[in-house]
Amino acid sequence: xxxNQKALVGAITLIISCSIITAAAVAGGNRTALLKQPIGSLxxxxxxxxxxxxxxxxxxxxxxxxxxxxxxxxxxxxxxxxRILVFNLDGDYLREFGTTLxxxxxxxxxxxxxxYIGEFRTGRIHVFSSDGSxxxxxxxxxxxxxxxPLALDIENNTLLVANRTGEIxxxxxxxxxIRKFGSAGNLPGNLAYPNGIAATDNQIIVSDSGNGRLQxxxxxxxxxxxxxxxxxxxxxxxxxxxxxxxRIYVADTLGHRVVQMNGAFEPINEIGKYGxxxxxxxxxxxxxxxxxxxYITDRENGRVLVYALPETE
Amino acid sequence: xxxxxxxxxxxxxxxxxxxxxxxxxxxxxxVPRSGTVIDLFWQGQFNEAYDIWQSTDGTVWTNIYTTDxxxxxxxxxxxxxxxxxxxxxISTKDTVTxxxxxxxxxxxxxxxxxxxxxxxxxxxxxxxxxxxxxCHSTHTGVGEALLKYQEVDALCLTCHxxxxxxxxxxxxxxxxxxxxxxxxxxxxxxxxxxxxHTSNVIAESLHTLGAFPSEAPGGNPEALGDGLSCISCHSxxxxxxxxxxxxxxxxxxxxxxxxxxxxxxxxxxxxxNYISGINDLCSGCHPDYLASAGSGHEPASETYVTxxxxxxxxxxxxxxxxxxTTLPLEGINGDNSDKVFCLTCHYAHGSTKESALSDINDTDxxxxxxxxxxxxxxxxxxxDCHKK
Numbered sequence: 001x002x003x004n005q006k007a008l009v010g011a012i013t014l015i016i017s018c019s020i021i022t023a024a025a026v027a028g029g030n031r032t033a034l035l036k037q038p039i040g041s042l043x044x045x046x047x048x049x050x051x052x053x054x055x056x057x058x059x060x061x062x063x064x065x066x067x068x069x070x071x072x073x074x075x076x077x078x079x080x081x082x083r084i085l086v087f088n089l090d091g092d093y094l095r096e097f098g099t100t101l102x103x104x105x106x107x108x109x110x111x112x113x114x115x116y117i118g119e120f121r122t123g124r125i126h127v128f129s130s131d132g133s134x135x136x137x138x139x140x141x142x143x144x145x146x147x148x149p150l151a152l153d154i155e156n157n158t159l160l161v162a163n164r165t166g167e168i169x170x171x172x173x174x175x176x177x178i179r180k181f182g183s184a185g186n187l188p189g190n191l192a193y194p195n196g197i198a199a200t201d202n203q204i205i206v207s208d209s210g211n212g213r214l215q216x217x218x219x220x221x222x223x224x225x226x227x228x229x230x231x232x233x234x235x236x237x238x239x240x241x242x243x244x245x246x247r248i249y250v251a252d253t254l255g256h257r258v259v260q261m262n263g264a265f266e267p268i269n270e271i272g273k274y275g276x277x278x279x280x281x282x283x284x285x286x287x288x289x290x291x292x293x294x295y296i297t298d299r300e301n302g303r304v305l306v307y308a309l310p311e312t313e
Numbered sequence: 314x315x316x317x318x319x320x321x322x323x324x325x326x327x328x329x330x331x332x333x334x335x336x337x338x339x340x341x342x343x344v345p346r347s348g349t350v351i352d353l354f355w356q357g358q359f360n361e362a363y364d365i366w367q368s369t370d371g372t373v374w375t376n377i378y379t380t381d382x383x384x385x386x387x388x389x390x391x392x393x394x395x396x397x398x399x400x401x402x403i404s405t406k407d408t409v410t411x412x413x414x415x416x417x418x419x420x421x422x423x424x425x426x427x428x429x430x431x432x433x434x435x436x437x438x439x440x441x442x443x444x445x446x447x448c449h450s451t452h453t454g455v456g457e458a459l460l461k462y463q464e465v466d467a468l469c470l471t472c473h474x475x476x477x478x479x480x481x482x483x484x485x486x487x488x489x490x491x492x493x494x495x496x497x498x499x500x501x502x503x504x505x506x507x508x509x510h511t512s513n514v515i516a517e518s519l520h521t522l523g524a525f526p527s528e529a530p531g532g533n534p535e536a537l538g539d540g541l542s543c544i545s546c547h548s549x550x551x552x553x554x555x556x557x558x559x560x561x562x563x564x565x566x567x568x569x570x571x572x573x574x575x576x577x578x579x580x581x582x583x584x585x586n587y588i589s590g591i592n593d594l595c596s597g598c599h600p601d602y603l604a605s606a607g608s609g610h611e612p613a614s615e616t617y618v619t620x621x622x623x624x625x626x627x628x629x630x631x632x633x634x635x636x637x638t639t640l641p642l643e644g645i646n647g648d649n650s651d652k653v654f655c656l657t658c659h660y661a662h663g664s665t666k667e668s669a670l671s672d673i674n675d676t677d678x679x680x681x682x683x684x685x686x687x688x689x690x691x692x693x694x695x696x697d698c699h700k701k
Contacts, residue, residue, distance in 0.1 A: 061509045080509045103511045105476065121475055121484070121493050121513075146492040150476060164476075165491035166430065184395070184430035184491055185347035192431060193477040209477055210431060212441070235434075235447045236477065253471060254447040256462065274455065274462050283467055300467045302509070 035091035035306050042310035045260075045271055045294070047279035051076065051304040054085060054093050062297040064107035064151070064239070065304050066115075067290035073130060074295065075115055076304055077104040077286075084117065084128070089293075091306070097132025107286070108152035108159065110173055118149030120164050125149060125175070138175040145169065145177055151207070151239070155199035156219070162194035162206060168217065181221025186211050189223040196240035196251065196287070207237040207250060214240070214250070214265065227265045234259060239287035239297070243309060249287045249294060256281045258296055276301060336361050336405040336420040338385075342440060346388075348395030348430035353387045355403060355422070362406040367399055371555075371573030371586050372647065374402065374412040396479060396490055397576040398583075399427045400555070413645060425551055426574065431479060434472075436551050448549070457539075466507075466522050469543040474510060482662060483512040487576075487583045500574055500585040501556075502660030502686065518686050519663025531601035533617045538563060546594060546661065558590075562597020570594055587643040587656060592627050595655040602655075603627060628652050631698055638698045640688060658694040659686045666690045 035048045051074065053059045060080025067074050073094070074087040084098045084107075098104065098117065104126075106118030113130040125147065127136035140147040148164035158178065161169035166184030168191070171177055182191045192210025199205070203224060204217045212229035214237060229235065232250075239251040246263040252270075258281075260269035271294070272281035282300035289295070294307040338355035345351050353365065360382040367389065368374040378387055393399065402412045404421035415421065425436050438444035448468065449459040456463045475481030479488040485503025486496035505516030523540040548559045558570040570590035574583050596603040604613040604624035613624045631638050632649040640658065644651030667690040688694055695701075 080511060082511055102513070103474075121481070123493050140492065140494060146490065146494060148492040164488075164493075183347070185345070185350075186430075186432060187346060190347065190430075193472075195476060212444075229441060229443065233443075235441075235444050236471075254468070282462065282464065283471060300464055300509075 035089065042292075042308055044310055045269065046308040046310075048293075048306045048308055049091060050298075050306065051085075051087050051091055051093075052302070053078070054096055057081070059085065059302040059304075061299050062286070062302065062304060063105040063299065064286035065288045065295045065297050066107045066109050067288055067293070067295065068109045068113050068130060069111045070113070071291050073109075073113075074304070075107055075109060076297065077107050077117065079103055079105050080302075084115065084132070086130075086132075095132065097128060098126070100134065100137075101126065106149045106152040106162075108154045110154045110157075110159075114173070116152055116154070116159055118152045118161065120148045120150050123147045123149075125152075125159075125161075127175075136175060142175055143169070143171065143177050145180060150193065150195045150209075151197045153197045153199050155204075156201055158199075158219075160197050160199050160204060162191075162197040164193060166191040166194070168194070168197070168204065168206060168221070170219065179219075179221065181217065182206075188226050189215070191215070195236075195238040195285075198240045198242050198248070200242065205240055205242070205248065207240045209236045209238055212236060225265075231265065232259075233267065238285050241287045241289040241294075243289040243294075244291075249289055251284045251287045251296065253283050253285055253299075256284065258284060258287055258294070271307060272296070272305070279305065281305065336408075337422045338363060338403050339422070340439070341401070341403060341422050341424045342437070343399075343401055343424045343427045344437065344440070345427050345429035345432055349390070349393045351389040351393055351399065351427050351429055353389065353401060353403075353424075355385055357382070357385050363403045364406050364409065366402040366404065366409070366412045368402075368412070368573070369397060369399060370575040371400060371571075371588065372413050372645075379406055393429055395429055396488060397429070397578075398574050399429070400424065400573060401427070423553055425553060425557070426555055428479060433478075435549060435557050438550070466543050470507070470510065483507060483510050484514045485662060485665075489578055489581075495581065497576070497578065498582040499662070500583050501662040502664050504663045505665075514665055516663035517665060517668045520661070520686065529598040531599040531618055533563070533600070545598075554590075555585075558594055562594065564600045565593050565597045568593045568597065585641060585656065587641060587654065588645055589643060591643060591654050591656055599655075625653075627654050627657075636698045636700075640694060640697050653698075658688055660688060661686070664688065 059078045062076050063079040064077040076085045078085050082101045083096045085096050086094045102119055103121045104117045104119050108116045115128045117126040123140050125138045128134055146165055149161045150164050151162040153160045159171040163169050167180050167182045170179045191208050194206045195209040196207030206215050208215050212235045214227040216225040218224055234252040236254050237250045238253045241249045248261045250259050252259055256274035258271045259267050262268050281298050284296050285299045286297035292309045294309055296305045298305050338357055341355040343353050362382045363380045364376050365378045366374045367377045401424040402421050408420050409415045450461045454460050472478040473480055473482045483504050485499040487499050489497050503514040503516050504519050505514050506512040525540055546559055548557050552560055554570045555572045555574050560568050571588040573586040575586050576583055601615050601618045604626045606626045606629045608624045608626045612621045630650045630652055637649050641656055642651035643654040664686045666687050668685055
């Protein structure tokens, strides 16, 4: 699909080959069974609905979202309310945890279902069980290097930390520093406020937010590729995630959209545009893909938008 | 006759053309490449050679290099410390001897601060005009000034919650090394937990975002307009001063602030070295508080508030009254001969200090809000000078 305006409109238009069942959630309405997977095959990205908070209160400035590896639970950092919200895939609110959190902004879940929460302002990483029991708490002293996590991901049994220092930290799942690379600056390989990170088994893609570009590294820290601002078309990329087909999703926070790219980092779609409700976005920050679902934290609207992804591009 | 006419024309041009037009470099850009390297770029004029000056406080300037006439860039590779603010001034060779005294001379161009290793979007959109389109839409804006969105403050706090800037305005801190370990205290104070945010800091008083200028003490009670916003005091664009202070307020369209934010890691703070113009900014919403010398003994002249009020003057030197202070003053002398100004007693953003009791003699609501943003607990700012 070529990346043009018509395609953009088409991408967010609901087109389903068979029948459509959508149950877009409406704030204040029934908050159970909000998200229903469409019947039939999608040929375009479809907005399914929103996650807005617990039974009583809405989210404040949610920054990050992640889904466990078994694709059972959706975890959201309700950053402005210092808590983690948990939903099932139907969009039902299940529980919250994290009474010790302080502006949680980053999130990752490992294969065992442990939830890693990063706080750049306090320089801490909390580890919780999926039911919210605190399993660990690490700071700079524990890790042995200044810790200020802007974004997290887990791959190869390694916790990858996009650090505010302009470094990428590779930690064991027990919090031991394996390796770090990168430094603050704007030369190739340097990073400035990396607010997004997504890894495969051999590559690490980093949103180099302050430099308006993506950079790809291997696990040894070697720079593999730079996708400059001119190619990316995003001034301040933030949350980043990949689907099973190798397509990449990057939050364009200032552009109020998420850009879908193919494996060659060529834009093929965009999701959302500025607005205050429905499938509109206002300063999206975090992105997660799990199975055929795309999750976006709609920061200023205080919610998470959920989309179904088509099987083909 | 023709030759005489041409000569007269040349003389006329030489007389009437401003000095800056034939000497000051244009389009200066300062781009931190890393924590220890800073690139400077400019467009030279008429093959001039230039002196490049560098300072961290606006007081002590060092001539770090003199260019040749064809040179239009320079890379600073020595003496740069990460997470320290640097300021630059480029002047026509041998025409400036002390930029702290001559910074506004017409044959020099002042550059905003550099924050190695970080670039600032406020200064570098000219490097990549695609950045313009992040905020503005030529034909489909939804906000004033062709803005793409209405939540201006949300844009500011996207970065200034600390996630994409070393300035965290909520906690009122500045990162000293790229982490939040032992951050520096900000010169502007803390907003605390603004709506939708959290903060470790409780601001006892603050400039509340969203409040209306008509609520400003000493201001125009009839004034209408948008609520107080980050852009009430700051510009998103480069205004050629240390904190991108706006050049236009509701009461003053010619604000010209000169100052410097000084990185002081020894004392765990970033403080302001204020030279001039802050009172012009503040009086944009608080015009009647711009009281002159003698206003404590004779009622100040008023524009919006009931006449007959005695007000503490600004623009006066403690030294004139035999006073000394540890509070900030405005001026170039660096001692008590500099002038009392609004920030002598108040923070710009917010204060964690205990607010003073409401003015019990207040009869018209002028100071009932107790949003004093004071630098010291209660009224101890008074004692710092007057020592009663």
